[in-house]
Amino acid sequence: MSAQTPAPVTLTGSHVRLEPLGRRHVPDLFQAAGKDEEVFRWLPWRAPQSESELAAIVEGYLANTGCEPFAVVERASGRAVGISCYYDANVREEWVEIGGTWYGRSVWRSAVNTEAKLLLLSHAFEELGMGRVMWKTDHLNERSQNAIKRLGAQYEGTFRRARQRPDGSWRNTVYFSMLAEEWPAAKQRLTERLAAG
Template sequence: MTAKQPVPVVLSGRHVRLEPLSRDHLADLFAAGGGDEEVWRWMPTLAPRTAEELGAVLDARLAEVERGSSVAFAVIRLATGRAVGWTTYYDISTTDERLEIGWTWYGRSAWRTEVNTEAKWLLLVHAFEELGMGRVSWRTDHLNERSQNAIRRLGARYEGTFRRHRRRPDGSWRDTVYFSLLAEEWPAAKQRLTDRMAAG
């Protein structure tokens, strides 16, 4: 039996709601992180300096959703009702029961808060328990230690590094660090994440 294909859906928690990314989120998203070099430092695109530039990046994500190759979510902070970033499922294979979580960014107001932990918790519950995935993976720039630490805190395991894997927007080369979490590892990881969220 293969896993189910992810489709746009709303996933709700105590602090955040993930909802299908749309053009309606553009104003909030630009307010959250538009033009902020540090927010976009490790992304595969330069920091969008205008709402129009961010709209072009958003449209590229929506085109992937339209093709069925990814599912993109706006991350809504429930306390404000505003989008503070986005995240996606991509590299999806229902036959191989796997997907990747990536193309994730948050404005600075969401850094070092419950936003990322709960958003990832919602995505992992959905992937493993509702879609029937056997593997969820992440990849990031080898210099992006903040992202690597956040991925490790989810319970994911380091798998290896692809050297000189991708050219950065500034023309330099990055090594790409890979992590994964398997279905049989999820119950223990879920318990640790649940305990951490309960502790605040």
């Protein structure tokens, strides 16, 4: 099977539904995370102080031709609580990045991120035919690094002085990946973790 470029699709689990991100999600997303400096601490923009500022962030996702963004909708409430994306897919080399991810603080340490990543990884490996999925994050963002490791991803290295933060300081970028042959074991662990609550 040759790899395919990610396209808009809805991915549904028990706890979350990932649907193509749209402007209609802005009010929910602002309620979930607007003005929360900790949510946006390691992202390339400051915490939005209004729905219009968050709308501009959403527009940035939508305008990025290398990005396929999803609104992460909590099924119990029907409300969007975060965003996650596929980035920079390369069908010839069979790889894609998962990134641009953030969630409102109310769903941190819940099933939301685990199931969202389970859905994205399943789709990437089993339907898009990818051989490699990647993540990258700020070297100071230990919460994100730990979450990526819990998925079963492997540390690959650190790209030094990779990006300037909104405050003008420079971040090093930490890279992780998972390969198709590692996916079955990771899928089993993630599925068991979700079932255990």
